[in-house]
Amino acid sequence: MSDMPVIDEDKCDGCGLCVSVCTCGGLQIINHVVKPISGVKCAWCATCELVCPSGAISCPFDIVIEENVD
16 A cells, blocks of 8 residues: 555646645645655545546555454
């Protein structure tokens, strides 16, 4: 798993919606394209992915379902 969401720079239009909703402050706009800020730990809320109108952001992570065995 990567440390931050994956950003397709070719799809990003630099609207900044993802930056405005990022709860950990891990995204910034540089030259009209969103970039992750190195050293910031992503909370993996996936809100940035949800608000991206161009589909430029993906949050690839594994969903693990654990059974509670008593």
